[in-house]
Amino acid sequence: MSHTAPTREVLLRPDRLWDAIGDAPVDGVSVLVREGRIAELGRPLTADPGVEVIDMPGCTLLPGFIDCHVHLLDESAETSPVAYRTLTAVPALRALLDNGFTTVRDLGSAHLALNVALRTAVEDGLVRGPRIIAAPNILSPRGGHGDKRPELSQRYGTQIGAVADGVEEVRRAVREQARAGADWIKFAGGGGFSSPADSPDSTAYSQTEMDTLVATADDLGLPCATHAFGDRAVLRAVAAGVRSVEHGCFATSRSHTAMEEAGTYLVPTQYVQTYFLDRLDDDAFWSDSMSFTRTSYRTHAERLRDGLRRPARTAVKVAFGTDAGMFPHSENWREFPTLLDHGFTALRALRAATCVAAELLGRPDLGTVTPGATADLVAVQGDPFQDINATGRARYVFQSGRLVKGPESGRCPTRR
Numbered sequence: 001m002s003h004t005a006p007t008r009e010v011l012l013r014p015d016r017l018w019d020a021i022g023d024a025p026v027d028g029v030s031v032l033v034r035e036g037r038i039a040e041l042g043r044p045l046t047a048d049p050g051v052e053v054i055d056m057p058g059c060t061l062l063p064g065f066i067d068c069h070v071h072l073l074d075e076s077a078e079t080s081p082v083a084y085r086t087l088t089a090v091p092a093l094r095a096l097l098d099n100g101f102t103t104v105r106d107l108g109s110a111h112l113a114l115n116v117a118l119r120t121a122v123e124d125g126l127v128r129g130p131r132i133i134a135a136p137n138i139l140s141p142r143g144g145h146g147d148k149r150p151e152l153s154q155r156y157g158t159q160i161g162a163v164a165d166g167v168e169e170v171r172r173a174v175r176e177q178a179r180a181g182a183d184w185i186k187f188a189g190g191g192g193f194s195s196p197a198d199s200p201d202s203t204a205y206s207q208t209e210m211d212t213l214v215a216t217a218d219d220l221g222l223p224c225a226t227h228a229f230g231d232r233a234v235l236r237a238v239a240a241g242v243r244s245v246e247h248g249c250f251a252t253s254r255s256h257t258a259m260e261e262a263g264t265y266l267v268p269t270q271y272v273q274t275y276f277l278d279r280l281d282d283d284a285f286w287s288d289s290m291s292f293t294r295t296s297y298r299t300h301a302e303r304l305r306d307g308l309r310r311p312a313r314t315a316v317k318v319a320f321g322t323d324a325g326m327f328p329h330s331e332n333w334r335e336f337p338t339l340l341d342h343g344f345t346a347l348r349a350l351r352a353a354t355c356v357a358a359e360l361l362g363r364p365d366l367g368t369v370t371p372g373a374t375a376d377l378v379a380v381q382g383d384p385f386q387d388i389n390a391t392g393r394a395r396y397v398f399q400s401g402r403l404v405k406g407p408e409s410g411r412c413p414t415r416r
Helices: 084-088 090-098 115-121 150-156 166-179 207-217 229-241 253-262 270-277 289-306 329-339 346-352 355-360 386-393
Strands: 010-016 030-034 037-042 052-063 064-070 099-106 131-134 138-140 187-188 224-228 244-247 263-269 378-381 394-399 402-406
Touching: 010 378, 030 224, 052 394, 064 090, 064 329, 064 355, 084 090, 084 115, 090 115, 090 329, 090 402, 099 115, 099 394, 115 131, 138 166, 166 207, 187 207, 207 224, 207 229, 207 394, 224 229, 224 355, 229 244, 229 253, 244 378, 253 263, 263 355, 270 329, 329 346, 329 386, 346 386, 378 386
Parallel strands: 010 052, 064 099, 099 131, 138 187, 187 224, 224 244, 244 263
Antiparallel strands: 010 030, 030 037, 052 378, 378 394, 394 402
């Protein structure tokens, strides 16, 4: 089974266009899409007979958004039957696409390479959702952030997680990820707030282990992303040659300078941190199973709030990522206003989710509205440069030139 073929030609007429190259949107520019790619931009463009025309009054047309850090599979269903757990991703995929996110990088789960199968299902048109770039699992030492149920291992010998210790285990684990169909390798460079056996301050792998992990991935043509919060974990990962650091919320100028010099990308995932910080006093929100997470956030709250403001003051290449799945996927757009709350400009935040994200992922065909680019597009109601919350009002979404979402009112787009 394959995707329905894209419309041969369609002319889009938004009120304004932002191509991700300029510093601001431009009024009155139309976009001609042909065979799934951007064919032409102009003011005005006239449609030849038979060309479909879609008017978008009040809308800004932008490149399709890219979320570089999501988790599509429900972690609470980790021990459920595989078929059920795979299906938990279906509503997540729909929600992300409806928000205008036409590409996501899924940074894996503790067990099984299910996101690789989801990637194929989306490509084959079996499931509606964003294009998926997959890191099958998070590699972790025993007792690290990806060792999700250490109590089961201790009591029953059942291991939940892609755990690997020492040079040889790490090398083998990377090769197993490649064999499973990985686009990326994700590993825990340090601990986290939701880790049952470590803390966000901890550092998971030695420099030798990280060097081996990244070098093995590089031999296989696979880039690496690391989960890391503090300087020691970040600095080791940058020295090893990772392409992106995920979170980095406790990183100081030492780490930021090293990242700038190495060209390492930061994916700061700021909304997820405020999502939990803002609910610390809400007893109904925290279940017994999350009590250690609540304690960890309380312990680090002030330091975390301070750390969230640092990246905007740096020249680090920041790519948009949310950690959606730790909160409802439908809220991932809220990363945009959260970035602005912490000092980012609208321009930098929007580029983080378009051209910079595409650069991180090695997809030069994505992230801009330029001739020859893949016609992944989102039209939002309003102007996000004036009101960043417009990013939460996706009215039209195109994926490879196909209209996959029309107006939320249910009315058909204007066509001539």
